[in-house]
Amino acid sequence: MAQKPGSKTKLLGPALTRDFFDRSxxxxxxxLVGATMLFGGAGGTIVEVEAYHHTDPASHSYVRRTPRNxxxxxxxxxxxxxxxxxxxxxxxxxxxxxGSASAVLVRAIQPEAGIPAMQLRRGLQDVRxxxxxxxxxxxxxxxTGAHDGAPLDxxxxxxxxxxxxxxxxxxxxxxxxxxxxLPWRFGLKGSRFFSRAFPKAPNL
DNA sequence: CAGTGGATGCTCT
DNA sequence: GAGCATCCACTGT
Numbered sequence: 001m002a003q004k005p006g007s008k009t010k011l012l013g014p015a016l017t018r019d020f021f022d023r024s025x026x027x028x029x030x031x032l033v034g035a036t037m038l039f040g041g042a043g044g045t046i047v048e049v050e051a052y053h054h055t056d057p058a059s060h061s062y063v064r065r066t067p068r069n070x071x072x073x074x075x076x077x078x079x080x081x082x083x084x085x086x087x088x089x090x091x092x093x094x095x096x097x098x099g100s101a102s103a104v105l106v107r108a109i110q111p112e113a114g115i116p117a118m119q120l121r122r123g124l125q126d127v128r129x130x131x132x133x134x135x136x137x138x139x140x141x142x143x144t145g146a147h148d149g150a151p152l153d154x155x156x157x158x159x160x161x162x163x164x165x166x167x168x169x170x171x172x173x174x175x176x177x178x179x180x181x182l183p184w185r186f187g188l189k190g191s192r193f194f195s196r197a198f199p200k201a202p203n204l
Numbered sequence: 205c206a207g208t209g210g211a212t213g214c215t216c217t
Numbered sequence: 218g219a220g221c222a223t224c225c226a227c228t229g230t
Contacts, residue, residue: 082222088223090223134223136224174222177220177222
């Protein structure tokens with residue numbers, strides 16, 4: 001896709017290949033902040049993620065492999081999509097070596113591409129709220145359980161590295177009841193597209 | 205804005 | 218049958 005001179009479209013870094021994810025989830029998660037995530041041509045900049053490690057009681061993979069979390073135990077570079085609270089879909093990127101069962105939850109995206117399509121799928125105009133939560137962004141992008149296990153380096157996914165390391169904010173994770181103290185939530189500093197604000201005073 | 209509670213259905217015990 | 222990696226509407230400031 002060529003970029004028009006003077007267009008506001010941001011420059012994308014190189015496409016993320018599967019080996020990008022074949023590292024510690026604690027390395028990969030912060031590097032995804034500022035990266036670009038598209039699904040079927042819709043999406044934008046990832047502004048908020050959380051890391052879930054297999055040794056972490058909040059992780060779906062903590063106890064054992066089950067039918068739901070099976071993709072987490074497979075090779076890195078694939079999507080783990082699960083249903084949350086019976087209603088919403090949420091998407092993760094599987095990381096680390098096969099069997100390690102660690103993943104990054106994508107929690108918020110700054111909408112940049114395919115905005116009309118996302119507004120239609122969400123039944124909502126407000127761009128700021130389109131992708132400001134893990135369930136919201138899956139609804140906006142059209143990600144469902146049908147995409148559980150889909151490779152991240154092929155359509156309909158398209159992931160691109162960030163061009164430079166951004167300033168980041170770190171906090172504890174949202175909406176969990178175990179592992180609540182672990183500082184494994186990462187955000188793009190100053191973003192107005194978070195699922196929830198990061199506390200000003202570090203809540204670590 | 206902050207806080208609360210209901211919807212909703214799958215997963216695992 | 219309990220619990221849940223959420224969202225939205227509604228209340229009260």
